[in-house]
Every structure is written in structure tokens, then in C-alpha cells.
Amino acid sequence: xxxxxxxxxxxxxxxxxxxxxxxxxxxxxxxxxxxxxxxxxxxxxxxxxxxxxxxxxxxxxxxxxxxxxxxxxxxxxxxxxxxxxxxxxxxxxxxxxxxxxxxxxxxxxxxxxxxxxxxxxxxxxxxxxxxxxxxxxxxxxxxxxxxxxxxxxxxxxxxxxxxxxxxxxxxxxxxxxxxxxxxxxxxxxxxxxxxxxxxxxxxxxxxxxxxxxxxxxxxxxxxxxxxxxxxxxxxxxxxxxxxxxxxxxxxxxxxxxxxxxxxxxxxxxxxxxxxxxxxxxxxxxxxxxxxxxxxxxxxxxxxxxxxxxxxxxxxxxxxxxxxxxxxxxxxxxxxxxxxxxxxxxxxxxxxxxxxxxxxxxxxxxxxxxxxxxxxxxxxxxxxxxxxxxxxxxxxxxxxxxxxxxxxxxxxxxxxxxxxxxxxxxxxxxxxxxxxxxxxxxxxxxxxxxxxxxxxxxxxxxxxxxxxxxxxxxxxxxxxxxxxxxxxxxxxxxxxxxxxxxxxxxxxxxxxxxxxxxxxxxxxxxxxxxxxxxxxxxxxxxxxxxxxxxxxxxxxxxxxxxxxxxxxxxxxxxxxxxxxxxxxxx
Numbered sequence: 001x002x003x004x005x006x007x008x009x010x011x012x013x014x015x016x017x018x019x020x021x022x023x024x025x026x027x028x029x030x031x032x033x034x035x036x037x038x039x040x041x042x043x044x045x046x047x048x049x050x051x052x053x054x055x056x057x058x059x060x061x062x063x064x065x066x067x068x069x070x071x072x073x074x075x076x077x078x079x080x081x082x083x084x085x086x087x088x089x090x091x092x093x094x095x096x097x098x099x100x101x102x103x104x105x106x107x108x109x110x111x112x113x114x115x116x117x118x119x120x121x122x123x124x125x126x127x128x129x130x131x132x133x134x135x136x137x138x139x140x141x142x143x144x145x146x147x148x149x150x151x152x153x154x155x156x157x158x159x160x161x162x163x164x165x166x167x168x169x170x171x172x173x174x175x176x177x178x179x180x181x182x183x184x185x186x187x188x189x190x191x192x193x194x195x196x197x198x199x200x201x202x203x204x205x206x207x208x209x210x211x212x213x214x215x216x217x218x219x220x221x222x223x224x225x226x227x228x229x230x231x232x233x234x235x236x237x238x239x240x241x242x243x244x245x246x247x248x249x250x251x252x253x254x255x256x257x258x259x260x261x262x263x264x265x266x267x268x269x270x271x272x273x274x275x276x277x278x279x280x281x282x283x284x285x286x287x288x289x290x291x292x293x294x295x296x297x298x299x300x301x302x303x304x305x306x307x308x309x310x311x312x313x314x315x316x317x318x319x320x321x322x323x324x325x326x327x328x329x330x331x332x333x334x335x336x337x338x339x340x341x342x343x344x345x346x347x348x349x350x351x352x353x354x355x356x357x358x359x360x361x362x363x364x365x366x367x368x369x370x371x372x373x374x375x376x377x378x379x380x381x382x383x384x385x386x387x388x389x390x391x392x393x394x395x396x397x398x399x400x401x402x403x404x405x406x407x408x409x410x411x412x413x414x415x416x417x418x419x420x421x422x423x424x425x426x427x428x429x430x431x432x433x434x435x436x437x438x439x440x441x442x443x444x445x446x447x448x449x450x451x452x453x454x455x456x457x458x459x460x461x462x463x464x465x466x467x468x469x470x471x472x473x474x475x476x477x478x479x480x481x482x483x484x485x486x487x488x489x490x491x492x493x494x495x496x497x498x499x500x501x502x503x504x505x506x507x508x509x510x511x512x513x514x515x516x517x518x519x520x521x522x523x524x525x526x527x528x529x530x531x532x533x534x535x536x537x538x539x540x541x542x543x544x545x546x547x548x549x550x551x552x553x554x555x556x557x558x559x560x561x562x563x564x565x566x567x568x569x570x571x572x573x574x575x576x577x578x579x580x581x582x583x584x585x
Contacts, residue, residue, distance in 0.1 A: 005188050013180025021172045036154040041117040044132035048147040051076050052134040087144040109133035190218045256344040304328035323348045371403035413543040420550035427467040434462040441475040453491040470551045477544035482511040510570040516563040524561050525549045
């Protein structure tokens, strides 16, 4: 059972007071006993002298024997337990053997000493008594009077005082208890206040200060405690602000961040990591990272923990083609085992961009090499003497001019694609009569058809809000591709219609050409896509559909392709619904 400091202090005061009062009582009783003994000695001596004076006359006048005088002296007994004896001048009782030693008080009286009294054991009764002796007459004495009183008179007197002493002892204990309680309360109240403040601090309450009015050590302790609480409050407030800043930074990071302690348990995870790994904060904090991270990622973390250095790796994610870069760095604490911070980043798009950049460089180099080689070859041919043949030189110059036009178109397409991808291109929006625009585009491309069937079909007049030139560019690219990749007797059909579900406008360009392989369909709108069609010898630069996709998306629409090998291809452009329901925004 736990006892409070106040109880211990009060108990200590009571024990000390009881011991002190007990010692004082014992000393007082001992002193009273000695005083009573001395008093009774003087009483016995006074009675002995009084009796000796009174019987001295009888001895002188009557010359009575000692035995008669002894009988006379018995009349002076004032209490039954008082003994009075008259002794001969040698200090002996009549009829007592001469070899018996004289009593010490009698010897003192014969010797003329003033203090002729003693407290001793009576040989006759074996009890303690107080004896006194006085001479009858002057030396040589006619007789000696001996008076004795019992020693238990002293104890009886002390017994009469014991209730008063006990009462004083009890009052002393009560007073000690009251004073001790007050002193204990004054000492323990500040300690209790400090204890309550410490418990509030343990619960996180640091706002209430400890007020102790005393100026002693406890008062200084309270002041130091209040100052410590204030300093701790400021420190915790600063740490909380830093934590909020860190959480805000980690929350705003696009990279997934996990912090592990020295035992490999997750102690922090940001929102990006939750989304990236499909986790929930409350289900991973405090759990082993081996149960949270994929095995490949955990192997990298283990390597960083074992080697205590930065470890980076690029691994495929469980999702398939996604590439993840993981970078683990040790947390440097007071020792070398402060934990690990792991940063995970999805580098799939970065690696794809790098790959596209390499492919773009290779494709541009390839696309430029062919016309430049032709121009250089025909120019060298002309310089070597073919210029003298007017017909042949004209033919060569026409080829050089066509290749130069091809280079110009390729450069223009590249610049146009660059502007769209960098979002540097803008649209000049205005109402566009869609059927009229399709008819104009078809008319401009009919000379290229060379026997192919070009048909147009639609469900009435449709006006859209868009950039006329850019939409014409899209239609030109789609129809031109359909013509190029359709056989000599092929058919190309352009249709437009308003969707009954959301009111959007859908334009489709269909052909019955050789189609596109299924594995190439996801890459149709990539830059320089010519896969599966270059065998025809009529493929372009592969930039037209990429530019068309950017233009359609800039209008808020979407472009899609469907194809079957040997059946044909259909490209569809969907423009969003407009306010009047006919494509006009």
C-alpha cells in the first residue's frame, strides 16, 4: 500500500514527539522520585530531631531507661507504617548483639553529620525504607532516636501524578499532530501542485504554470519547474510547427516517401506513398516494412540498412510496364542506426520520354537523310554534265524541287508538332460550317484520288465553334491518309453526325484499305508512326496523325481509330457538345 508524503511526515512528527515526551516524562519521573526521596529524608530527619528534643527532658529529669523511653517514643508514630526506635548511646537496640554493625544513619548522627539519613533496605523486613537518626542531647548523647518511613510512599506520590503526566503526554501528542499536520501540509502542498503539473505535462497540457508562494527550496523548484514547462512548451510548439511544415512538404511531394526506424518498422508515410503503394496510413504505421513493401523494394531497403549508405535502384513495379526508381538513405542520428528514408518515384514517363527523344532524333535523321541524299545525288549528276541535257536536267530539277518541298513540309510539321507539345500553339475560334469545310477539303483532295471513290454523307447542317484552318488541317490529314492507303479501286467515305446521347459532333473517315495490324493500333498517333504501312511506298513522315490528335484535343474533343487487316480503317473525331446542341459553343 502506497502512503503519501504527508502521512509519512505526520507519522514521523508523532513518533518523534512521542519519543521526546516519553524521554521527558521518564526524566521528570526520575527527578520527582529523587526529589520525593530527599523530601522524605528531611521529613524523617525532622521527626527524629523533634522526638529527640521532646524526650531529652524526660531523660534528664526522670532518668528513665532506654526501654521506657522507647515506649514513650512510640506515641509519636503519626502513621501505622512509620517506625520509631530509641537506641542506646552506642546506636544499638537493647538486647541486640554487640557484633552487629551500627546503622549508617546512626553512625552519621554519632559522628555529628548534618545529613544523618539514608534510603536503604531494612534487614528485618527486606523492604526499602528511608532512615534518619538524631542524638538525644549533645555528645555524648543519652540516647539516639531512629525514624524510618517506607520507600513506597514515593511511588504512591508518583502514582498520583501519573494521570497528570499521561494527560500532558496526550496533549503533547495532539499538539504535535496538529503542528506536524500543518507543517506537513505546507511542505507537501507545493509538491502535490508540482505532481499535478507533471501529470498534466504527461497528458500534454503545458499551459498552466505552477504557483508556489514560498521562497525556500521548494519555491525555487516550482519556479524552475514553471520555467522548464514554458521552455518545453516553446520547444514542443516549434517542433509541432516543424512537423507541420515537414508534413506539408511531404504531402505536396509527388514522390512516395517512407521513413523506417532502426528495426525496419514504418514510422512515417506520405500521401503519395499511400496512393502509389495502395496503402493506408493507419494500417502501416508501426508495422514491419517487409510486410508493406514489395519484395524487390524491400531487398533494396535491406541493402541500405546493412551497408549504411545511399542505395538506388530502378525496378519494374508489380503493375507491369511501370518502372519505379527507389532510393534509400540512412537517417543519421546519435549513432549509426537511426533508420532509413526510402523515396519511390515512377520514372515510366521519364524513360518513355527519353526513348521518344532518341526515336525522334533517329526518325528525323532518317526522314532528312532520304530527301537530302536525293538532292545531293541529282545535284552532283547535274554538276557532272547532265545540265547540258535540258530535258534530263529539268527532270532532275523537278525531283530536287519535290524533295525540297518534302523537306520544307517535314520541317514545318516538326515545328508545328513542337508548338503543340509545348502548348505554344493557339486557336482562333469562330463558327465553322462543318459540311462546307468537309466539302472544300474533299474537293481539294479529289485530284489525288485517281479513281478511288470519295463519298460524303451527313445528317444536315452542323456549325461548330473552332479554328477553321486547324480543323481543315485535321480533315486533310485524315482523308489524305485514307486515300494513300486505299487500293486503286478503293472507297473512302466521310460522314458527320450529332450524337443522340450527349449532343457532341462525330466525324468519321473510313476506307477499305489493307488496315492496320492490331499490335500497331496503340501507336497510331505517336510521332513518326509508319509501322505496317511503309511497305506501300506511299507513307508520309508519320507526323500528321500526331498533329491531328493535338488539334482535336485542343478543341476539347477526342480522336480514335479502329481497324481490321484486310477490311479497312476508320478514324473518328468527336467534338464536344455546344450550347445550341448543334456543335456551336
